[in-house]
Amino acid sequence: MHPIRLGLVGYGKIAQDQHVPAIHASDRFELVAVATLGQRCPGVPNFSSLAELLAEGPAVDAIAFCTPPQGRFALVEQALKAGKHVLVEKPPCSTLGEALALIDEVNAAGVSGLFAWHSRFAPGVRNAVQWLEGKTLKQVRIDWKEQVRKWHPGQAWIWQAGGLGVFDPGINALSIVTELLPRALFVESANLSVPSNCQSPIAASLQMRSGENVQVVAELDFDHSVNEQWSIELHCDEGVMRLDAGGAQVSIDGVAQSVSEEGEYPAMYGHFARLIDAGKSDLDLQPLRIVADSFFVGSKETVAAFYE
The missing domain is CATH 3.30.360.10 (Dihydrodipicolinate Reductase; domain 2)
Structure with a gap:
């Protein structure tokens, strides 16, 4: 089974501490590109924006989002329009309205999505x-x-x-x-x-x-x-x-x-891979609603x- 080619948007503390180690430890995902305005991720091509990654970077099957929730809706929407599976770090958006709209857009795009309540x-x-x-x-x-x-x-x-x-x-x-x-x-x-x-x-x-x-x-x-x-x-x-x-x-x-002994982020990425395999999504909003x-x-x- 070929690894799922993954792009990462945002390379701050949570990406460095949790996402990247979990991705590297997974036999289902391969980190192939990162979009970041800050510190660069070693070992893979880095781009200044998601648009640049999609236009000029290597082919990706899925994108994980680790940016702050403000402004994240437009980024995830961009990935969905490009037909990519999406993993969205919690909270998925800064408003319930944006998050509800993303659920509709994931379903319309026919891809898998995960709101990552790690x-x-x-x-x-x-x-x-x-x-x-x-x-x-x-x-x-x-x-x-x-x-x-x-x-x-x-x-x-x-x-x-x-x-x-x-x-x-x-x-x-x-x-x-x-x-x-x-x-x-x-x-x-x-x-x-x-x-x-x-x-x-x-x-x-x-x-x-x-x-x-x-x-x-x-x-x-x-x-x-x-x-x-x-x-x-x-x-x-x-x-x-x-x-x-x-x-x-x-x-x-x-x-x-x-x-x-399995950590939460490796387990979460395993769940994401199974969702992609099954053509399903996990987009629960109850924590954000509370x-x-x-x-x-x-x-x-x-x-x-x-x-x-």
């Missing part, structure tokens, strides 16, 4: 899916706290309108929970803390519900200590499962469990200015 591919999520079978879930507790200066240094777009602020990492937790819950998740209330010099929140507290009986609470913080906390607790009548380290670690009633609802119903509190 945290759903954390190894512990598979454990949680199996453990929840036949159990009565009552409450979910999310604590998603990290230091933005460590994980997103110098990335001013996060604080601009559409950059999502604390929801940029927090949406990872929401992507896991929406994968695990059997019914839709709704935001009942949200408190958003917005620095006086920013347009996006640096912290948020959410009260949510799924169905009639499952209460979901989330505490999100983007100015936490350097010791990040990415945890989700699943409370059932039969016990408590806890996912830590973003879903890489699992315990049940305090007892550590074994998990797969963020949009949080902004819609949330109360906003102005807090101290944020400086790196």
Whole structure:
């Protein structure tokens, strides 16, 4: 089977740390070209724009997008018009309207698309899916706290309108929970803390519900200590499962469990390859919808200015 020839748009921190290593480790994909305005990716041709890559670069079958969500819609649309399969890093766009339009355009183009909620591919999520079978879930507790200066240094777009602020990492937790819950998740209330010099929140507290009986609470913080906390607790009548380290670690009633050794980005690219093989797409928007609802119903509190 010939490898899928992949182009990459955007070569920032997430592409360098996660996408490129996962692509190189895959036997299904071959990275053949990169479009970037910043640091150049070694070992492959680099282009200053997607248009230049498509016009002058080597042939590609699929394109992965790692640019900020603002302005991403037009880039993905360009790739779809060229008949390319697309993988779109989370969040797929800066608005629900753009993301919904992309779903229609993927379907119209007859290609495969993946909105890449990478945290759903954390190894512990598979454990949680199996453990929840036949159990009565009552409450979910999310604590998603990290230091933005460590994980997103110098990335001013996060604080601009559409950059999502604390929801940029927090949406990872929401992507896991929406994968695990059997019914839709709704935001009942949200408190958003917005620095006086920013347009996006640096912290948020959410009260949510799924169905009639499952209460979901989330505490999100983007100015936490350097010791990040990415945890989700699943409370059932039969016990408590806890996912830590973003879903890489699992315990049940305090007892550590074994998990797969496959990382989330390699697993995600494996999923993308299978979608292409099957002529299917995976374009779920529930995590982004919950963020949009949080902004819609949330109360906003102005807090101290944020400086790196």
